[in-house]
Amino acid sequence: MTNTAPSPPASRPCSRCGEEPRLPRQRWGRACLTAAQRARRAARRAAHPHPGEPPAKPSALTPPSPTAEAEALDRYRRARAELDLVTRETDWRRSRYTPAQVLRPLVDAVTQAEAACRGLAVPMDALKDR
Ligand SMILES: [Zn+2]
Numbered sequence: 001m002t003n004t005a006p007s008p009p010a011s012r013p014c015s016r017c018g019e020e021p022r023l024p025r026q027r028w029g030r031a032c033l034t035a036a037q038r039a040r041r042a043a044r045r046a047a048h049p050h051p052g053e054p055p056a057k058p059s060a061l062t063p064p065s066p067t068a069e070a071e072a073l074d075r076y077r078r079a080r081a082e083l084d085l086v087t088r089e090t091d092w093r094r095s096r097y098t099p100a101q102v103l104r105p106l107v108d109a110v111t112q113a114e115a116a117c118r119g120l121a122v123p124m125d126a127l128k129d130r
Pocket of ligand 1: 015016018028032
């Protein structure tokens with residue numbers, strides 16, 4: 001007796017798309033399983049947008065100390081005073097340096113000090129001349 005045509009077990013198609021062959025011990029084929037897993041991961045990400053991210057640190061909300069503001073304001077006033085003094089007192093005709101050479105670093109110091117004050121939210125009224 002001949003055992004004709006030992007046909008492989010009729011593999012039923014994927015129960016989702018009905019076309020691709022099923023994976024072993026699965027009701028779906030590879031493509032459908034992958035698509036379903038991707039959708040599940042996307043849904044999980046949507047529910048928890050930033051898994052593992054620590055909560056916002058309360059220290060980030062702590063305002064800078066008044067001392068830092070006072071120091072920045074003091075630095076600005078001294079830089080400004082030096083710029084004013086040099087501008088007023090220097091006799092450029094007798095100076096070995098051009099106004100730009102002398103004043104540019106002083107202006108830069110004023111600009112930087114002012115930026116520091118703004119960064120610390122020092123009231124701009126405090127920066128005005130009196
Ligand atoms: Zn399928």
